[in-house]
Amino acid sequence: MHLSNIITLAHLRTPTLYKVSCRRSFLRVACLCCSDLSCVVVRKSDNRTTLSSLSIMFSSTRCSFLVIFPLTYLLIPPSQLATSRFAPFPVISNSGLGGCGRVCDARRQRSSPMKVVCMTPPSRSSDRNGSVVLETPLKELKKDSPVTDVDDNSTSAGGPQDVYGEDRATEDQFVTPWSVSVASGYTLLRDPHFNKGLAFSENERDAHYLRGLLPPTVIPQETQVKKMIQHVRQYQVPLQKYMAMMDLQERNERLFYKLLIEHVEELLPIVYTPTVGEACQKYGSIFMRPQGLYISLKEKGKIREVLRNWPEKNIQVIVVTDGERILGLGDLGCQGMGIPVGKLSLYTALGGVRPSACLPITIDVGTNNEKLLNDELYIGLKQRRATGQEYAELLHEFMTAVKQTYGEKVLIQFEDFANHNAFDLLEKYRSTHLVFNDDIQGTASVVLAGLVAALKLVGGNLADHRFLFLGAGEAGTGIAELIALETSKQTNAPLEEVRKNIWLVDSKGLIVSSRKDSLQHFKKPWAHEHEPVNNLLDAVNQIKPTVLIGTSGQGRTFTKEVIEAMASINKKPIILSLSNPTSQSECTAEEAYKWSQGRAIFASGSPFPPVEYDGKVFVPGQSNNAYIFPGFGLGLIMSGTIRVHDDLLLAASEALAAQVGQENFDKGLIYPPFTNIRKISAHIAANVAAKAYELGLATRLPQPKDLVKFAESCMYTPSYRTYR
Template identity: 40%
Template sequence: MTTIAKTNISGQTLLNDSRFNKGSAFTSAERELFNLTGLLPARVETIAEQCARCYQEFKRQPTLLDKNIYLTKILNQNETLFYKLVYDHVAEMLPIIYTPVVSEAVEHFNHIFQRPRGLFLSYPERDSMEEVLRRYDHANIDIIIVTDGERILGIGDHGVGGMSLCIGKLALYTLCAGIHPSRTLPICIDIGTNNKTLLNDPLYLGWRHERLTGQKYDHFIDQCVMTIKKIFPDVLLHWEDFGRDTARKHLDRYQNTMCTFNDDMQGTAAVSFSAIESALQTIRQDITQQCIVFFGAGTAATGIADFIVKIMVKRGLSLEAAQARIWLLGRRGLLMQDMDNLMDFQKPYAKSKNAMAEWKLKNVSHIDLFEVVRHVKPTILVGCSTVKGAFTETIIKTMVKYTPRPIILALSNPNSKTEATPHDLLNWTNGKALIATGSPFPDEVISGKKTPIAQCNNLFIFPGLSLGVISVKAKRITHDMFVVASHTLAKHSPAQQDAYGSLLPDLTHIQEICFDIAVAVAEQAIKEGVAHKTDVEKAILANIWEPNY
């Protein structure tokens, strides 16, 4: 898609507008037309020359956070140059603008803040919400990503620092799927924070107040969503990093009335199942044969479990039989039916005491991961706990006794919170484990053989899925649209050709993967009747932008 930028601004104002600024690449004619003569060095550069200079400076940055800050500076000065630079170095730079380095950017948001991007909908300013949102009603906004900053990756409540994650994630829509940045909008819903460090930090930029809860919180979220729907009736609303008690509630409330999804639940589930499916194809087994243990019982874990159960049911198991194959452990150990304060979404997986009648347990009130692995003999182990080192050598070697090629997903991120490192998992299983992680890890060498480590990165799913959705103007996002996205990703798995290959592809072909997912999702949307029939590939290609002047 070729975009012609139209603007009536000129001079220094134009150079300060990152949407239109080309810097030293403005031609002589453009410099004359827009009153830029004398404001720039005389030489006119190409975007390739600008990228070469920026990449040189990027490499000079001493830390990963400094690299993130430098790339943010370019984004704030010249959007097209930023996307071209990262596009040309996608495998190297995506981990800098997204996981794992974005966690550091969120933690330091209030101290490295440069200039505002997106919108902040703050509770004390709630009476001005419609006016604030209408500042963008002239724009062709297709995608809004919204967070309240309560559960940022594995680092918890960071209030308005969640905006850093939204900005980074929206950049992935452009880099991976080619969605023009002007058609996306990040929104941070500021309802306070319970992070005492932030509340006591004189530089904290958000509302200095404990988080709203109960009816006040629900009413404010509803006001935000209803106002967004009023001004952007056809927008795709992407929920990001809401807390355990609210994420599923919001999705359940709004998913049947607008085009929306929760990436922490549905995106994580789709990419995780893709890794599992690739592993199962490698060992020639089916998901209906598996016993799966989750360490972690929040929205991510239960989202993956729900996704798997629906597929098991579609392949012939009863709902009860499918749920019986899933075991979830939370902070209090294995989920049990007699536990107080279970969330509604956890209850289908809570076990009765009869299920453990023949177990010899040291502590019946807290059944830990080792006891579950020892008795259940899982074929798949999934970590969503943010508990570093939770998958111990004893636990993994116990699992291997019963499962020759165990499938292990240590999904917690950043790397400092992973349940086990790939190096340890491969050593403890003599290289037999089929592994995927939440954050990127380098290749491992076991017995002289290089083993690539798959990263269960949601960017494999949500950009392509959303491109397909907006290209055919789908009114809803369904479960089966995520399923076809997951299956499409699995087809790109290197493990399809090499039994010891990575379960998921690397990032070098991310644009091709996102295009294939967009096509599959768009066709599924039409099949389900949530979008009108059209030439799918033509519609998608019309929505892909490339960063060039």
């Protein structure tokens, strides 16, 4: 095999951080130096297999670096590199990766300091997994400097790169907690990535200078979980519980996720809806420390520089909001940061995406909320919202910078943008970026799954039912479109034909063809031939729907008369009250069951307690997006999908509906319990990945034989690691 066929030399002009994976097949390490900026990428060109990892050497003037060569694939010892195309880069040493001693030797040879963030174990390097991260201190970059994405970001499991040893595939391996140097002592206790509190063993306390900094008792993680859940339960106010959980996340990341996973049904309403809504409203007064990136109009023209300020470089999921439509609470401006933080906590806890690969971002373009503008504790820009070209230019710079900084496969989830921006952004970037709008697509997918499951209780298929929506914004039109797509797929009928069974009511009444000229573009497909109808009750009586769905954000709009009308039309009316938070729900579970004489099949966006009616206990289901987006995101990441296709959303819905068992149907539930959410997410991820491979959108090849097991192997597990 010729060296020229398997080695590529790529020149870079920007000092950039790259992560270098070390797998069991990477047997040697060479310490190199050179005199110009360059990056050596070693990749096998044989089409029979694809390397799941790259060897990377990044250099700047008179600096030395560690480069890992996968000899299993190259079959070329480092000693021969000086006579090859690598002649400008003389080999200084060839050895197994030997730990911090050799790193320090390399550091002394540099004229500019470099930070080692994480490295392999100091012994038996060929038998362990690890990683090396090298970073130059240079921050001033040329505005026109190109960014080359050369990191394949993979692990021994074949999934995303495991910098902290977080994936299940490496959970039995020892890890070394490296920061600027080896994290130890007081610094280690202040690092949420590595802090274990009283769970540090006797040996770890000796090795990392923790003696005297902790009480003498060693407490296992299981006991810590019991202690923390008792601590959270002592608070009566949900916001206080939220603050206790956020404080834990900032102190001990693994304990936070362990606690959330083991008590997910109890804590999900705390870390996300409905409590997160109140947290956003009061974010200015409870703000303690930054939990994500804030990009405001002040950063226009230098967003790439802002992104580089984030300490993690291997980002795979970004949740971004501009704060204009936070849940059903309206414009909360910069205080909407609680939403991306909460969403990404669920990506990790429920979907197994590494916390270090998640980045919450708030785009601050001002706020039109007068109360916030006059609040001295408000943390955002105190100005009216930017609109038009100024807004579009900032968002375009952001989208471009994200792709340049983190690559084409980073998932960007739009969250709580106002209708007029949400649809435009999704339409503009869905063909060039991996984008996903949870309010439009995620809500639609989880509702469709609930409807498919509900059909097993009421009979028939989607084409046999009539749907009436109260609310024609992002959620309403998104759900309607996905229902139409699935119905068209099942019946082979044209999309325009199946849409005729779906009706929407907005603030001006039933959407009909006579209103078409004044409608927003996303409402026009739902303008059918019908006489004008001004209110929901009349629409129910005239359309006679079998399914009533609320996405209006207006509380108590499903009145007693409306629900009684639904019950008179249908033996088992399907009523979905989806608006968040609880105060904005169209009706409560108790109202739905009592006004329908216990015949309604009910689900809501926010949780409601069980209801007793006529001697029977009804357990209301929750149509929560958390069923879908964590597994959906994991499926995109583990398959290396580059674009979101509507068929991927349908695949996620089908997988979720398939997880509803007979024991759930017996209770009137159309969603499975959250206690099995990680198993559910693995099946959703597998179904999404399978569809991505089928559509040719997946780039991580070859396709794993068992996608469910592969998804489980890629999932982050929050159990403590053993430090040497």
